[in-house]
Amino acid sequence: MLLRHTSKEIVERKSLTVNPAKTCQPIGAMYASLGIHGCLPHSHGSQGCYAYHRSTLTRHYKEPVMAATSSFTEGASVFGGQANLLQAMDNIFTIYNPDVIAVHTTCLSETIGDDVPQIFGKAKTDGKIPEGKYVLHANTPSYVGTHVTGFANMTKAMVDYFAKQNGHKENRINIIPGWVEPSDMKEIKRIAGELGIDFIMFPDTDNVLNSPQTGKFEMYPKGGVTIDELISTGSSSGTVALGELASGPAARALDSKCKVPCKVLDLPIGIKATDRFVDTLRKMAGVNVPESINIERGQLIDIVTDMQAYFYHKKVALVGDPDQLIALTEFLVSIDMMPIHILTGTKDKKFEKKILSLTEEMPHDVNVKSGGDMYLFHQWVKNEPVDLLIGNTYVKYIARDEDIPFIRYGFPILDRIGHSYFPMVCYRGAMRFLEKILDALMNRIDRDSSEIEFDLVM
Amino acid sequence: MTNIPILKERKKQIYHKGEGVFDLTCDTKSLAGSVSQRACVFCGSRVVLYPIADALHLIHGPIGCASYTWDIRGALSSGPELHRMSFSTDLRERDIIFGGEKKLYASLVQLIDTYRPNAAFVYCTCIIGIIGDDVDSVCKRVTEEKGIPVLPVHSEGFKGTKKDGYKAACESLSMLVGTGSVEDIGKYAINIMGEFNIAGEAWTIKEYYENMGIEVVAVFTGDGRVENIKRSHGASLNVVQCSGSILRLAQIMEEKYGIPYIRVSYFGIEDMSKALYDVAAHFKDNLGIMKKTKEIVRNEIDAIYPDLLRYKKALSGKKAAIYVGGAFKAFSMIKALRSLGIDVVLAGSQTGNKDDYAVLRDMCDEGTVILDDANPLELSKYCIEKGADLFVGGVKERPIAYKLGIAFCDHNHERKISLAGYSGMINLAKEVYSSVTSPVWKFAPAKDSFL
Numbered sequence: 001m002l003l004r005h006t007s008k009e010i011v012e013r014k015s016l017t018v019n020p021a022k023t024c025q026p027i028g029a030m031y032a033s034l035g036i037h038g039c040l041p042h043s044h045g046s047q048g049c050y051a052y053h054r055s056t057l058t059r060h061y062k063e064p065v066m067a068a069t070s071s072f073t074e075g076a077s078v079f080g081g082q083a084n085l086l087q088a089m090d091n092i093f094t095i096y097n098p099d100v101i102a103v104h105t106t107c108l109s110e111t112i113g114d115d116v117p118q119i120f121g122k123a124k125t126d127g128k129i130p131e132g133k134y135v136l137h138a139n140t141p142s143y144v145g146t147h148v149t150g151f152a153n154m155t156k157a158m159v160d161y162f163a164k165q166n167g168h169k170e171n172r173i174n175i176i177p178g179w180v181e182p183s184d185m186k187e188i189k190r191i192a193g194e195l196g197i198d199f200i201m202f203p204d205t206d207n208v209l210n211s212p213q214t215g216k217f218e219m220y221p222k223g224g225v226t227i228d229e230l231i232s233t234g235s236s237s238g239t240v241a242l243g244e245l246a247s248g249p250a251a252r253a254l255d256s257k258c259k260v261p262c263k264v265l266d267l268p269i270g271i272k273a274t275d276r277f278v279d280t281l282r283k284m285a286g287v288n289v290p291e292s293i294n295i296e297r298g299q300l301i302d303i304v305t306d307m308q309a310y311f312y313h314k315k316v317a318l319v320g321d322p323d324q325l326i327a328l329t330e331f332l333v334s335i336d337m338m339p340i341h342i343l344t345g346t347k348d349k350k351f352e353k354k355i356l357s358l359t360e361e362m363p364h365d366v367n368v369k370s371g372g373d374m375y376l377f378h379q380w381v382k383n384e385p386v387d388l389l390i391g392n393t394y395v396k397y398i399a400r401d402e403d404i405p406f407i408r409y410g411f412p413i414l415d416r417i418g419h420s421y422f423p424m425v426c427y428r429g430a431m432r433f434l435e436k437i438l439d440a441l442m443n444r445i446d447r448d449s450s451e452i453e454f455d456l457v458m
Numbered sequence: 459m460t461n462i463p464i465l466k467e468r469k470k471q472i473y474h475k476g477e478g479v480f481d482l483t484c485d486t487k488s489l490a491g492s493v494s495q496r497a498c499v500f501c502g503s504r505v506v507l508y509p510i511a512d513a514l515h516l517i518h519g520p521i522g523c524a525s526y527t528w529d530i531r532g533a534l535s536s537g538p539e540l541h542r543m544s545f546s547t548d549l550r551e552r553d554i555i556f557g558g559e560k561k562l563y564a565s566l567v568q569l570i571d572t573y574r575p576n577a578a579f580v581y582c583t584c585i586i587g588i589i590g591d592d593v594d595s596v597c598k599r600v601t602e603e604k605g606i607p608v609l610p611v612h613s614e615g616f617k618g619t620k621k622d623g624y625k626a627a628c629e630s631l632s633m634l635v636g637t638g639s640v641e642d643i644g645k646y647a648i649n650i651m652g653e654f655n656i657a658g659e660a661w662t663i664k665e666y667y668e669n670m671g672i673e674v675v676a677v678f679t680g681d682g683r684v685e686n687i688k689r690s691h692g693a694s695l696n697v698v699q700c701s702g703s704i705l706r707l708a709q710i711m712e713e714k715y716g717i718p719y720i721r722v723s724y725f726g727i728e729d730m731s732k733a734l735y736d737v738a739a740h741f742k743d744n745l746g747i748m749k750k751t752k753e754i755v756r757n758e759i760d761a762i763y764p765d766l767l768r769y770k771k772a773l774s775g776k777k778a779a780i781y782v783g784g785a786f787k788a789f790s791m792i793k794a795l796r797s798l799g800i801d802v803v804l805a806g807s808q809t810g811n812k813d814d815y816a817v818l819r820d821m822c823d824e825g826t827v828i829l830d831d832a833n834p835l836e837l838s839k840y841c842i843e844k845g846a847d848l849f850v851g852g853v854k855e856r857p858i859a860y861k862l863g864i865a866f867c868d869h870n871h872e873r874k875i876s877l878a879g880y881s882g883m884i885n886l887a888k889e890v891y892s893s894v895t896s897p898v899w900k901f902a903p904a905k906d907s908f909l
Contacts, residue, residue: 005539040493048500048523051494063857066834069491213903
């Protein structure tokens with residue numbers, strides 16, 4: 001009864017978050033930055049911020065996570081952080097020799113009013129940015145948005161700083177994958193490869209945060225989008241952005257800056273969303289869908305067909321980030337499950353409306369909230385129990401207290417491996433999702449059935 | 459990669475034993491732009507106070523600081539678990555403009571009414587120091603209205619290093635100490651300080667003392683309770699481990715209540731036994747305590763010695779790198795590893811001071827690298843140069859060691875097994891043995907120069 005403190009009675013809280021279902025912008029910016037090849041993320045704030053982000057990302061990926069900090073002191077907080085950032089850039093290029101430094105701000109540097117572009121200008125004038133090296137920045141005050149918008153802001157900064165038109169359009173697609181795992185990015189690239197499309201993905205953390213054991217410590221692993229590729233995004237023929245919140249701003253920035261038309265889709269989680277993704281790629285690139293992809297889709301449908309009885313009207317509670325939850329809700333409804341509690345910590349105007357429309361036909365009422373916390377989520381579950389919980393590692397407390405099967409999905413996952421290697425997107429990812437759902441539900445049937453009912457064949 | 463450049467300013471924070479004059483620079487802020495393994499003032503305060511299980515811990519600031527510290531430390535409680543919840547005022551942009559005092563007040567009142575904690579700690583994060591909320595007066599007001607101590611913790615992240623966070627936590631604790639009744643506390647009573655009950659370690663240590671015939675008034679702060687802290691000034695000795703984190707409180711208690719303190723460590727047979735003997739020696743007028751202590755030490759060592767010898771045989775000649783938060787921990791680890799036949803080739807800490815490093819230098823063999831506030835490049839460079847087989851460190855060091863193909867032992871918040879006391883020594887040996895002799899290293903590519 002770890003969460004014995006959760007009461008059933010729901011009282012409105014205006015000024016207080018209990019057990020957050022979100023964290024702050026800078027960590028999202030750091031994760032996005034790691035998707036640039038040879039990039040050292042830099043936190044412009046006190047030392048603790050980046051230590052926490054590095055620790056959290058390390059716990060989630062079990063990988064070294066490199067980043068630097070401006071190490072604010074009282075002096076910097078009074079007189080501004082310009083001197084710190086200038087010294088930092090100098091030290092970083094001298095010692096750690098990255099291709100690019102991606103600076104994100106924090107509540108501290110934003111409140112004291114540091115102007116990063118102006119500091120970059122000074123660094124350029126002073127010759128602190130060596131030839132052939134790059135810097136970029138995103139404003140990510142912790143008191144605005146959440147980790148998701150931090151990711152979106154840094155992804156958009158990649159466009160703002162680098163994308164360039166070269167006078168003509170190449171037959172090439174930009175893919176902005178959204179905040180998904182390195183494994184998901186790899187899977188999205190594989191699908192694009194199967195379709196035979198020339199593409200640039202950004203950011204791309206594949207082979208950065210799921211890198212192999214090599215006997216070497218590599219500060220900059222092999223993966224990540226290169227600056228040359230980021231520059232070329234401006235001359236691609238189109239952009240497919242996955243996830244409105246995480247990828248929409250970058251896609252639209254590319255459109256207005258370089259006139260690269262974009263389609264903003266849901267994350268390709270589940271059958272329908274993957275269909276839309278594949279179809280969009282097909283149309284945009286003018287290619288045919290190969291048989292290999294049809295087979296994968298067919299296999300996915302085959303699993304749903306075989307196991308439909310186990311999915312039927314099972315109640316699910318979901319907590320996570322808006323882009324994920326929207327696609328996941330659609331997926332669950334499409335296999336006849338009933339997502340009845342859906343909560344995100346990120347405030348997003350369109351979220352609640354979208355979820356309500358996706359669940360409109362479902363024969364059950366839905367609790368939906370954007371900007372909520374895990375405490376409220378737990379209260380919902382207490383008031384109406386479910387058959388399955390889906391969320392990040394913190395949901396394990398609720399799963400234990402309420403004795404409900406639980407699938408880890410989202411950020412952060414601090415107590416299991418797999419997410420960095422095995423995708424949950426596109427058709428094969430959906431198959432893995434179904435395997436996880438069935439494992440959870442069927443293990444529970446096995447556990448709870450009497451000896452007489454205990455069944456060999458299921 | 460072994461040829462990585464070392465920043466000029468950093469050179470003063472690295473020392474090769476046997477080379478040149480020893481004058482290690484430490485106790486400084488990290489350089490801007492460094493990939494330091496350190497954290498901030500808030501982190502220091504948070505880890506010290508976190509294990510007090512029946513207190514409310516409210517983090518005043520934007521959400522991040524609360525999210526990243528939600529139940530990340532395995533500090534076990536035998537009863538209440540309020541400390542494992544995450545409470546934040548979750549300041550937004552308009553609060554930054556108009557101030558967060560109202561939100562703080564409303565949050566405190568609602569939380570205290572709901573959870574009825576025995577005390578509340580309000581952690582100030584970076585932003586509070588900038589927008590100038592008067593947290594002290596809000597705390598004072600709520601203390602008066604609700605009748606429980608509501609204590610501000612001035613832990614704004616930029617106001618120093620993690621060590622300053624320890625100090626801020628100690629100052630908040632000192633406001634609690636001395637407010638409870640000491641009536642039924644006996645003559646042979648101590649406080650265990652700087653023991654956070656990771657994996658139940660405080661319970662092991664407490665049991666040793668109780669078996670010696672010594673009363674433990676309060677543990678700071680493992681499995682901590684507000685009531686015990688309030689009456690802790692009734693103890694006649696403060697036994698301080700992990701000196702960095704709680705020494706300030708021991709000093710305050712010495713000044714205010716005349717309670718002497720001794721510094722101990724519970725890691726490794728040698729230091730563990732010395733701790734018990736030192737405490738027994740303090741109570742000179744009770745020979746029974748020393749007699750029982752000798753018995754306990756003998757029995758405990760007898761129980762683990764045969765196993766320990768087996769591990770020693772298997773591990774003899776292996777080399778270890780140690781990089782820990784406080785230097786005091788490094789001393790014990792060096793001794794503990796030596797008792798397993800393992801030589802330490804790299805020793806460093808995030809927050810050691812001049813005296814600590816002098817001790818470290820004296821303890822280490824010729825050629826050992828001593829580092830203050832190291833970065834991952836330096837750590838990997840010296841691990842490879844020195845041929846380390848084992849790395850002892852925390853969360854951020856683990857994957858670096860593994861990528862290098864080096865065994866790892868977690869000596870930080872995330873360890874799941876108790877490493878303190880005599881049973882802890884065997885656990886340490888087991889953990890080190892299992893990692894160093896893991897078959898996976900046969901599959902791992904050979905360690906050679908990288909880049």
